[in-house]
Amino acid sequence: GAGVSQTPSNKVTEKGKYVELRCDPISGHTALYWYRQSLGQGPEFLIYFQGTGAADDSGLPNDRFFAVRPEGSVSTLKIQRTERGDSAVYLCASSFGQGFDEQFFGPGTRLTVL
Amino acid sequence: GDSVTQMEGPVTLSEEAFLTINCTYTATGYPSLFWYVQYPGEGLQLLLKATKADDKGSNKGFEATYRKETTSFHLEKGSVQVSDSAVYFCALSASGGSYIPTFGRGTSLIVHP
Numbered sequence: 001g002a003g004v005s006q007t008p009s010n011k012v013t014e015k016g017k018y019v020e021l022r023c024d025p026i027s028g029h030t031a032l033y034w035y036r037q038s039l040g041q042g043p044e045f046l047i048y049f050q051g052t053g054a055a056d057d058s059g060l061p062n063d064r065f066f067a068v069r070p071e072g073s074v075s076t077l078k079i080q081r082t083e084r085g086d087s088a089v090y091l092c093a094s095s096f097g098q099g100f101d102e103q104f105f106g107p108g109t110r111l112t113v114l
Numbered sequence: 115g116d117s118v119t120q121m122e123g124p125v126t127l128s129e130e131a132f133l134t135i136n137c138t139y140t141a142t143g144y145p146s147l148f149w150y151v152q153y154p155g156e157g158l159q160l161l162l163k164a165t166k167a168d169d170k171g172s173n174k175g176f177e178a179t180y181r182k183e184t185t186s187f188h189l190e191k192g193s194v195q196v197s198d199s200a201v202y203f204c205a206l207s208a209s210g211g212s213y214i215p216t217f218g219r220g221t222s223l224i225v226h227p
Contacts, residue, residue, distance in 0.1 A: 003157065004157060040219060042203055105159070
C-alpha cells in the first residue's frame with residue numbers, strides 16, 4: 001500500500017511570503033505528526049493531530065506556524081511571513097497507535113526561504 | 115531536558131568493514147531508545163529499538179544494546195554493504211509510550227565498494 005506522501009518535495013519562496021505544505025497520511029491512520037529538520041540537526045516535533053484536532057501543538061515555534069487537518073486525513077502546514085530561518089525539511093508522519101515507534105514517515109518537503 | 119548525542123559524520127567505510135556509530139543520551143526515567151535510517155530520497159524508517167536496560171535491538175544485521183550504566187545505545191554491524199549508505203539517527207522517547215521523540219543530529223554513512 002501507499003506510504004505517507006508529502007507535496008511539494010521542494011519549495012523555494014521569498015522572505016515574507018506564505019507557504020502551505022501538504023501531507024497525505026497512510027489510509028486509516030488516525031494520528032498525524034509534523035516535524036522540522038534543520039540542516040545538520042535531527043527532526044524536531046512540531047504538532048500532533050488525533051483525528052481532526054490538534055492534540056499537542058507545543059512544538060510550533062511561534063504563531064506564524066499553523067496546521068490543519070479538517071477531515072482527519074490530509075494535513076496542511078501553513079507558514080505565514082516566512083523567514084530565512086524557516087528553511088528546513090518538514091517531515092510528516094502518521095500512525096494508527098500513539099507510540100513513537102509506530103510512526104511512518106514521509107520523504108519530507110524541503111523549504112528554502114530566500 | 116532530554117538529549118541525544120551522536121558521533122559526527124560522515125563515516126566512510128569499505129564494503130565488509132565493521133561499523134560502529136556511537137550514541138549517548140541524557141534522560142530522566144527509563145526512556146525507550148531507537149535507531150532510524152534515512153536512505154536518499156526516502157522517509158525515516160525505524161531500524162531497531164530497545165525499551166529497557168540490557169535489551170538488544172537487532173534488524174538487517176544491525177545491533178544496538180541499551181546500556182543504562184553508560185547511557186549509551188551504540189549501533190554496530192559486522193559487515194557493511196554499499197546499500198547501507200544512508201543517514202542514521204539515534205532517538206529516544208520518554209517512558210510511558212510518549213509520541214514525542216528526541217533525535218540526535220544524524221550520522222552519515224558512506225560505504226565504498
